[in-house]
Amino acid sequence: MTTMPDPILVLTTGGTIDKLYFDSLSEYRIGESILARLLDVARVTHPVEIVELMRKDSLDLDDADRALIADRVAQATGRRIVITHGTDTMTQTAATLAPLAAARTIVLVGALAPARFAESDAPFNLGMAFATAQVAPPGVYITMNGTVFRADEVVKDRARGAFVPKESVG
Amino acid sequence: MTTMPDPILVLTTGGTIDKLYFDSLSEYRIGESILARLLDVARVTHPVEIVELMRKDSLDLDDADRALIADRVAQATGRRIVITHGTDTMTQTAATLAPLAAARTIVLVGALAPARFAESDAPFNLGMAFATAQVAPPGVYITMNGTVFRADEVVKDRARGAFVPKESVG
């Protein structure tokens, strides 16, 4: 929103957004992050720094992983941070990052279908994350299903395959 | 960003984002808006109202067209508005809408490659527009090339095929 934009720091941690299919294993695994490719297709000219932190399903993230993510956020010189992350424990990681958000806009984002699918929510979600990182006041956010959520006000409803406001869940 | 989100009004006016290829004419024309389809692929559950206003290349928009767009914005009951629009005269339409933005967040967005292409900036740009409509203070914005621009601070650099800050152009 400024004419000399602050760079956006993008940390990748894995999750469905980066899932590949490995025919030799007949299974899907998290591959090299597709982030740079998505930004290229989106013709992003905004300054960006991409750091691949890990390649994990978010159900496999442990305390050490979350400490690593928080460390990297704490070291960031900029105040606009996007983190790609599996959706299942996204809110848990977000809670870990809350103490770091006094002067930073931190956005967690993922996808419900792998970005390598012809029809994936990944590019739209990532676009939301980029805009939120630039425009929203300091805080921790999650951008999924077309909505910018405050991270502490949302839950993933696994059965519906969607993020919904906390109080809407029984 | 709230738990009972305001609906987003999406007005479509045409532009490259909606270009189809008509083999019988060996040419591209603007087709039925692909907006609903893009939101479906992005698994958007946020309340949205889509209104197709016109199907025009933005170089063909005249004063009457811009008056129609402004009228529809003025009638909107909600304050979050996304307008899909060709990129060549996007800033001109944005200027027309400035008087209506005191209490509305209006975001103009388009694409440099048709959304029907396998590799298009459309979904990412639209995601930025949706987030900006929800998060940004009242004003008129353009979300292209990975950046949320204030509409009066940006120009399209046709040769580079990108939106750039005004003062960066000689």
Added chain:
Amino acid sequence: MTTMPDPILVLTTGGTIDKLYFDSLSEYRIGESILARLLDVARVTHPVEIVELMRKDSLDLDDADRALIADRVAQATGRRIVITHGTDTMTQTAATLAPLAAARTIVLVGALAPARFAESDAPFNLGMAFATAQVAPPGVYITMNGTVFRADEVVKDRARGAFVPKESVG
């Protein structure tokens, strides 16, 4: 190749070509066959009958499954048959069908990446299968990796993720 083309019978049995991603399970499963959609995108006007026989990974096919496939081929009134099939045991099913190929052109085809991926070999492979079914003399064929193979002269090289001539494997 004739002006009143014989219909092509397409039997779907599952395999990677039809794999979906189920976020609620964080895993991939074989879903509703995408065959009709692929033929629609390819603007196929050739008469086709599609029969979904099963939705299985080819490693899970047993003798009863292969008997069912053979039965359906034996009942076919036309002589041009395409079978979509997982790649791991494709040659085994092909061997089962050899006795039925005296007067039929039977083509087995699959994909190494799910057809729902943005970059999949599925449409190309399926195009090869359709042409082979129309043009090749009676026999059992496999159309993968850009080549029309006689089914008894090919093996899948799992490590390379490709079908190769039998004698090229040590």
Added chain:
Amino acid sequence: MTTMPDPILVLTTGGTIDKLYFDSLSEYRIGESILARLLDVARVTHPVEIVELMRKDSLDLDDADRALIADRVAQATGRRIVITHGTDTMTQTAATLAPLAAARTIVLVGALAPARFAESDAPFNLGMAFATAQVAPPGVYITMNGTVFRADEVVKDRARGAFVPKESVG
């Protein structure tokens, strides 16, 4: 169909299959051939030689262009030839090549939607062409709309956007 496959010679001449969108011109033009990319996505391991002859809409091809295509076919050492070509005058070029087809299998192929579209008939059509080049007896063929046509028995029905048998047109 053999274990030591003859290479396939692919000549590209332009046409819708290779159309790009140039935003700076607000128009579509034929770009660098996408052939190599399509074969890579299709995981083709079959030996192929790709020669880009020209980048023209087939309505713009003149006698000199057709002479150039015929010359290149006449010089080919292999007997399996695929030619990508705009659809509007595909049958005219095919007629020019008929004298060269006594000992060659020549397949003309194109697309009704650009290959760069998310939904294009290009990969399927190209798969048909590759199989036909390998399997069909000498002659000139056109592989479009799911059918392998003899080139002298087909016409393009522009209104329907499809290739149909000659006698089916009034």
